[in-house]
Amino acid sequence: MKKVLSVVILFMMVCMFFLTPAHQVKAADNGLAETPPMGWNTWNKFGCNVSEKLVEEMADAMVSSGMKDAGYQYVNIDDCWQTSRDTTTGKIVVDPVRFPNGMKALADYVHLKGLKLGLYTDVGYKTCGGRPGSRGYYDLDAQTYAEWGIDYVKVDWCYVDPDAQFLNYGPKPDAATWYSEFGRALENSGRGIVYSICNWGEQSPWVWGPQIGNLWRTGQDIGDAWEKGTNWFNGIINAYDTAVTHSASAGPGGWNDPDMLEVGNGGATTEEYRSQFSLWSMLAAPLIAGNDLRTMSQATKDILLNKEVIAVNQDPLGVQATKIIDNGDIEVLVKPLANGDKAVALLNRGAQATKISVTATDVGLPASEGYILRDLWQHFSKGSTGTINADVPSHGTAMFRVSPATIDNLPSSLDMTITASNGQIESGKTAELTVALHNDGVKDVTNAAISLIVPNGWTAAPLSATSFDHVAAGQTVTVMWNITLPSDVVGISDIGVTASYEDIDGRKQLQGSQRIIALPPGGTIYLSDLEPLHSANGWGPFEKDMSNGEMGQGDGKKITIKGVPYNKGLGVNAQSSITYTIDGKYDLFISDVGIDDEVSGKGSVTFEVWGDDVKLWDSGLMKATSTTVSAKVDVKGVKILKLVVTDGGDGNAYDHGDWAGARLTALVQEPKGAVLLGPDQAAKGATFDLNYGLNGMDQNIYAQDLRFTYDPSQLEYVFAESVNPDEVVIVDQAQKQGEVRFLLATLGQNAHLDGNLLKLHWKVKSDTQAAASMISLSKGVIADGTGLESELESKSYTVQVSAIDKTALKALIADAQSKHDAATEGTGAGQYPSGSKASLQAAIDQAQAVADNTAATKEQVEQAVIALTAKLQSFMDSIITTKPGDTNGDGRYSIGDLSIVAAAYGKTSDDPNWSSYKNVDLNNDGKIDIDDLAVVARKILE
Structure with missing residues (x-):
């Protein structure tokens, strides 16, 4: 009988996952929190340091940062806003120093912003901060909150023992009973107030919470760290572990709460914060931020304002994700969405980056010709015939929205792999960075380009073509750079990598990065x-x-x-x-x-x-x-x-x-041996350079005998030159067909060789029919100063043959577009005349048309470069400049300039409109005063 029952239960669970679920749980019937609440809370960042000013500034920042537009609405004050109770009425007393205008005025301020205000209390005799709790005053407190206009209340679980001990070491009351009593008080208050039950997961609130509140904590307080360790506080991953097991309890109106977001507080990495936001959204958990909204970094904004991930969290179907794969470090979550799509999260809990892969069948999608995978962090769509995969960094989470589609409607699918020859480099040294772009989809892409963003002071020199007219399905293209570090840099830095391309949906981008550790000299x-x-x-x-x-x-x-x-x-x-x-x-x-x-x-x-x-x-x-x-x-x-x-x-x-x-x-280790580096692609009739060098030599090299072989029907050897000034190059005059030989002698004291040594110039034959040509170092012999000889391993290099070389044109287009986009039209200094940007854009579009034209001739490409170069120079020369003190920008000093300064007299940097006045703060001292007037006056009298 038990076996039969187990089979029935398993069948029911499978049906719940694969079929579109109905409303699973009857939550507190107050019509609130139909989707998980979104907002901000004071505790994680500020603890007890709360005030009226702080809350007002956070409400302002919630609007100005775009959080309100993204769906955040609750501004919640946690513990320490209250001081005592009125000895006559028993009403809770707001701290008059921290909140001088009272809670009603603060609620009005927040409401005028289009937001809602939340408060904190405790179901016990005191709050966790030792302030008055609500036990014995449930009805009075609920009525008071309603009178103030409160929209959300978080109710904690401290001091619930009869002897009012802080962490409840004595006998505990029945949590469901006490929280039910408080819930009825809120219902009777006459105001809709979201009810947040915060009893740390004790006594299984996911069982009784759905009938009482709108959200219930599933575990202990969260801390600003990835993992709990020895703390009482949960880490991000520990809070997730508890909440993920209670998916059946969640639904519209009632949600499992693994506690607030730590995003942006500094105790975890950006990747770990991105994981928290992904996992909380998959869990249909409340998204309650806990950072300082006034000083958010761009990385924090990118996480908290990711509307595509928020849409998964706020999906009206209201189903919490289910874990379908748990292989230790690898987990896969699936969340059904209202329109039939599936949200899929690939979590890597391990210490190393790894590829995670599942199939459409695994996640419960119907059979289809193909599937569209929307990457919710990269913000682009790619096509798949049934596989969902990603390279996921340590503690990272990849997140997709997946929907069935026909083959004809599938977008392209490109994967980018970034590798460095050495991830740990001494300051001032050079390493190679390689980016491989693989088309693993069913459709070709065009106009692909790969670019880098390196830290200030670093240099990135491309060793091959960085753009490609066409990347066919199944094809891989590769770009290489030499990355050189400044001599004074130490520590961790990230190199940003962007791959852009075009498919049926238009232009798209892939983003990635490579981490480099810069070591001081000596390692x-x-x-x-x-x-x-x-x-x-x-x-x-x-x-x-x-x-x-x-x-x-x-x-x-x-x-x-x-x-x-x-x-x-x-x-x-x-x-x-x-x-x-x-x-x-x-x-x-x-x-x-x-x-x-x-x-x-x-x-x-x-x-x-x-x-x-x-x-x-x-x-x-x-x-x-x-x-x-x-x-x-x-x-x-x-x-x-x-x-x-x-x-x-x-x-x-x-x-x-x-x-x-x-x-x-x-141990600074570099690969040893010969290195051949050149462009990934060269046009018919074009010349290109192949660099030969040595890496990781632990001996002096005074002589080299090198033999290169090639196909003479495809390539023509032109000449070679030394990169090392102390090196003599002797070319074998009796060359065999398809072979060229070099004898190198290194003179003086510079025989410990690393890096590029020879630059070999080659030409692709105009009549070659080959799609690619190979040059091989077929034999290399090196010798030290004692005459001892040793052989290098053979190396080969392949160049793809293209019809016309458009590399220079595409690089010029990218440069012109960047300068166009960064420019501002106007009449002030540093701005450009009206209409200048439109004129430049027209020239860019004309050049782009030539770049896109697969039938364009070499002459057309060269003319396009000349025309755009001239137009870009003309545009850059048109920038408007003014003289210091010429505040009206008319090119002279006059009474008009003096009047502008006088009109702003007395303004300081504390003025909320300072941005409108600081251009006449001519001595940059943060105020407009007699000194600024004197600057202009002296200019007029000169």
């Missing part, structure tokens, strides 16, 4: 200059280059042990664990360790260094009185390095441990 890098794989800390986040401090990010002091200060290092509080991916690139881990002086002689800890899950070293028990210990740990071959601080067995109070000066000494 040593501080861990505080690296981003950890994940971290956990016993009190607040761990700190870089400062002590642990308190709960906030960046609130520590200079690391100091026994009176000795350190500029670099990591400040932690036991129990602590920080993990780095180091990929076997280092020899030695070095650090001084001890308890920071900021805890005034308290605390006891043990420091541990782990490599690939094996403990390599520990300090033994250390107290504040212990002598500083210097760790020097052999980490050769270690891929995952973990730094652990334990609490010494007596609790973690005051256990502020320092990894002072923590650093790694690197």
Whole structure:
């Protein structure tokens, strides 16, 4: 009987997933939260530091940042807004210092912005911050909130014991009963108020919460970290793990709540924050931001304002995603959507990037000729005949909206792979970056181009063509660059990669990046200059280059042990664990360790260094009185390095441990042998250069004998020249057909060779019918100063043959378009005359037509380059310039300029309209005063 019942239950679960579900749960019948609430809360960033001014500024920022337009509407004040109760009426008293105008006035302010105001209370006798709770005052508090115009209330679970103990160590009441009582009070208040149950997942609120509230917490409070570690707080992934198991409880009007978003608070990586937003949206969880909205970075905005991901969260069907694959580090979630599409999330919990792949059948889509995969983070669509896959970074989540389609309606599908010859490079050195673009779809694409964005001071020199007229289905094209680092850069930097192309839907872009670690000369890098794989800390986040401090990010002091200060290092509080991916690139881990002086002689800890899950070293028990210990740990071959601080067995109070000066000494390894680099493509009749060089030589090279072979019916050898000024090149005059031989002699003291040595000039024959031609280093012999000879491995290089070379034209078009888009028309300094942009755009469009024309002749391409070059120069020369103090821009100094300054007299940078006046702040001191008038007056009298 049990077996039969199990089969029936399994069948029902399968049906629930693959069929379009009906409204699964009867949530609190108040007509609210038909989709998961979206908004912002004070707690994660500001804790108890709340005020009327803060809330007003956040409401302003919610509007100005675009969050309101994206669907965010609740501005929620968490704990610490209240002080006491009125001794006569029993009403809750708002803090008069922090909220001088009262809560009703604040609600009116928020409502005028088109937003809604939320408050916090506790179902117990006190709030978690020790302020008055609502137990015994449910009806009065609910009525008060309604009178103030409150739209949302979060109800916590502290101090519910009869003796009012903080974390409820005594006997606990029945949560469903107490929360039901508060819910009835809200219903009787006469105002629609969203009811958020926050009892930390205790007593299974997903069972009784749907009949009482609009959302219910599924676990403990969230912390600003990827993983929980030893904290009471959940990490992002831990909060997800709890909520994902209760999908049957969620539905319109009632939602599982894994707690608020930490996006933008600094304790996790951008990739991890992107995962939180993806997973919360798949879980149909409330999207309640918790960062400072006034100072958001662009990366944070890109996450919180991703309307395509938000649309999945706000889908009216209201179904929480189900996990269909769980292979340890790899998980796949599927969420049915109201229009029949499926949202699919591919989660990589592991330490390394990996490709994740599922099929349309796996995710429950009907059989179809093909499927359109909308990438919700890259914001483009690609076609598939049934496979959904992505290269997903560590702790990353790829997210797609998938719908059936016919073959004719499928867009193209391109994958981009980025690799670096060395991901860890000494400052001032060069590495090769390779970008491969593979068309894995069923349709060709045209006008493909790949470009880089490198950090300031870096250089990127292309070693091959960067654009392609045509990339056929199944074809792969490759672009290579030499990336050179400045001599003074250290730490982590990202190179941005953009691949653009055209298909039936128009022009599209693929975005990617390659992380480079810049090592100081000698190959040593501080861990505080690296981003950890994940971290956990016993009190607040761990700190870089400062002590642990308190709960906030960046609130520590200079690391100091026994009176000795350190500029670099990591400040932690036991129990602590920080993990780095180091990929076997280092020899030695070095650090001084001890308890920071900021805890005034308290605390006891043990420091541990782990490599690939094996403990390599520990300090033994250390107290504040212990002598500083210097760790020097052999980490050769270690891929995952973990730094652990334990609490010494007596609790973690005051256990502020320092990894002072923590650093790694690197093994800077480069590939050894011959390297051939040239363009990916060359036109018939065109010349191109092939660079020959050596990499990773650990010996002096004084002589080389090189033989290159090629097909003489396709290519013609032109000549060669040395890149190294101390190198003599001798070309074999008795060349065989299809072979050229070089003898190289390196003179003087510069025989330790790395990098490019020879530049070989070749020409593609005009009458060749080949689609590609190969040049091979068939034999290479090198010798050191003792006469000892050794052979290089053979190397081959292939160039694709195209009809006409349009590389220069396409690069010019891209440059002109960039300058056009960045220009502003107007009459002020730095602006361009009216109509100039339209004229330039017309010239760009004419050049683009030639670039797009597959039948264009060489002469037409050359004329297009000449015409656009002239037009671009004319455009750049038309920029308007003015003299300092010529405030009206008429090219002279006059009483008109003086009048403009006088009209703004007395304005300062504190003025909300300062942007309108700062152009007449001629001495840039933040105010318009007599000094600015004097500047203009002197110019008039000159």
